[in-house]
Amino acid sequence: xxxxxxxxxxxxxxxxxxxxxxxxxxxxxxxxxxxxxxxxxxxxxxxxxxxxxxxxxxxxxxxxxxxxxxxxxxxxxxxxxxxxxxxxxxxxxxxxxxxxxxxxxxxxxxxxxxxxxxxxxxxxxxxxxxxxxxxxxxxxxxxxxxxxxxxxxxxxxxxxxxxxxxxxxxxxxxxxxxxxxxxxxxxxxxxxxxxxxxxxxxxxxxxxxxxxxxxxxxxxxxxxxxxxxxxxxxxxxxxxxxxxxxxxxxxxxxxxxxxxxxxxxxxxxxxxxxxxxxxxxxxxxxxxxxxxxxxxxxxxxxxxxxxxxxxxxxxxxxxxxxxxxxxxxxxxxxxxxxxxxxxxxxxxxxxxxxxxxxxxxxxxxxxxxxxxxxxxxxxxxxxxxxxxxxxxxxxxxxxxxxxx
Numbered sequence: 100x101x102x103x104x105x106x107x108x109x110x111x112x113x114x115x116x117x118x119x120x121x122x123x124x125x126x127x128x129x130x131x132x133x134x135x136x137x138x139x140x141x142x143x144x145x146x147x148x149x150x151x152x153x154x155x156x157x158x159x160x161x162x163x164x165x166x167x168x169x170x171x172x173x174x175x176x177x178x179x180x181x182x183x184x185x186x187x188x189x190x191x192x193x194x195x196x197x198x199x200x201x202x203x204x205x206x207x208x209x210x211x212x213x214x215x216x217x218x219x220x221x222x223x224x225x226x227x228x229x230x231x232x233x234x235x236x237x238x239x240x241x242x243x244x245x246x247x248x249x250x251x252x253x254x255x256x257x258x259x260x261x262x263x264x265x266x267x268x269x270x271x272x273x274x275x276x277x278x279x280x281x282x283x284x285x286x287x288x289x290x291x292x293x294x295x296x297x298x299x300x301x302x303x304x305x306x307x308x309x310x311x312x313x314x315x316x317x318x319x320x321x322x323x324x325x326x327x328x329x330x331x332x333x334x335x336x337x338x339x340x341x342x343x344x345x346x347x348x349x350x351x352x353x354x355x356x357x358x359x360x361x362x363x364x365x366x367x368x369x370x371x372x373x374x375x376x377x378x379x380x381x382x383x384x385x386x387x388x389x390x391x392x393x394x395x396x397x398x399x400x401x402x403x404x405x406x407x408x409x410x411x412x413x414x415x416x417x418x419x420x421x422x423x424x425x426x427x428x429x430x431x432x433x434x435x436x437x438x439x440x441x442x443x444x445x446x447x448x449x450x451x452x453x454x455x456x457x458x459x460x461x462x463x464x465x466x467x468x469x470x471x472x473x474x475x476x477x478x479x480x481x482x483x484x485x486x487x488x489x490x491x492x493x494x495x496x497x498x499x500x501x502x503x
Contacts, residue, residue, distance in 0.1 A: 180227070186420040186421060189415060189462065199213055203216075216432060226240065259484035278400065314335070320376075325398075332480060345399075346400045352396065353394060419476065422463065422474050422476050423462075423474070424464065425473065433499050443490065
């Protein structure tokens with residue numbers, strides 16, 4: 100059935116991009132929560148706590164001129180265009196569900212309804228397929244869409260699905276297990292801490308967990324990072340690959356290990372990267388006994404049988420086009436244009452540009468991703484995705500596209 104678009108008058112506020120943060124740092128987003136910004140990054144912290152009320156915004160030529168031009172360059176662009184279409188189709192599938200209806204009924208953003216978001220995606224998809232240049236797409240978007248900017252500035256980080264060596268059996272080499280959720284824990288609200296479940300050294304396994312092991316890893320930090328990321332691909336000793344996804348967590352609040360290291364003066368905020376953490380714990384592995392138990396939350400997994408990483412709305416994630424947001428504050432499944440200022444020169448070198456611009460859809464969630472001004476961008480699977488995710492910790496702009 101063809102739906103007729105509802106007319107919505109845009110407000111007068113222009114959608115222009117923020118052009119700098121004053122905080123030239125690299126940070127590992129997966130290890131540093133949005134509430135863990137240290138005093139060495141005061142400008143970024145201040146920006147996160149001074150957000151205007153949300154509201155639709157009028158489209159500006161400058162904004163749409165910043166569209167993702169990489170999608171139109173060369174033969175390889177066809178794959179990228181297909182990726183955007185695939186991500187849109189995943190969101191449309193979600194928006195047809197009763198689960199989506201309930202989420203949007205609770206969302207409470209004036210002018211942002213499930214029906215309007217769905218119509219917007221359908222029309223954008225039509226224009227995306229028909230357009231042969233950025234200019235043609237830009238003109239159509241300016242003519243038919245308005246922008247909803249939830250905050251004047253948004254804090255972006257990146258996350259990824261790691262790949263690690265693992266074994267189905269415990270051995271002298273593979274000692275650190277990943278677990279399914281035990282039914283006994285699923286039935287109660289108050290849970291043991293990480294320290295109580297695995298001990299300070301990660302090897303004193305509670306009887307509550309025994310028998311629910313999925314696989315064992317050879318490196319304790321790798322096993323911990325899988326819990327932070329929520330999914331992984333495991334290369335088993337028999338040559339097979341096992342994929343696992345998020346299966347639940349204990350009732351405790353997540354604590355950022357990166358924040359704890361900065362707080363204790365172990366390393367300055369500006370030097371906090373994943374390679375730096377690996378180097379630090381590699382040189383002093385006993386320090387994991389001190390820092391890992393500070394994160395009292397424990398994460399469980401399920402086998403996904405080789406499927407793609409799945410987001411919280413129940414659809415596969417698309418690298419560099421799926422984002423984790425707070426579904427209580429931002430519209431899940433909706434399409435937005437994100438522009439991230441890569442203030443750190445290393446990040447700019449990794450992406451080949453000081454600015455990262457992507458069409459993104461809200462298809463996932465995260466324990467540290469709260470409020471209208473926080474986004475975690477999914478970068479894909481494997482080492483390259485990890486390198487790209489690890490350098491994203493920047494302010495930027497996020498604008499949702501809604502039909503007039």
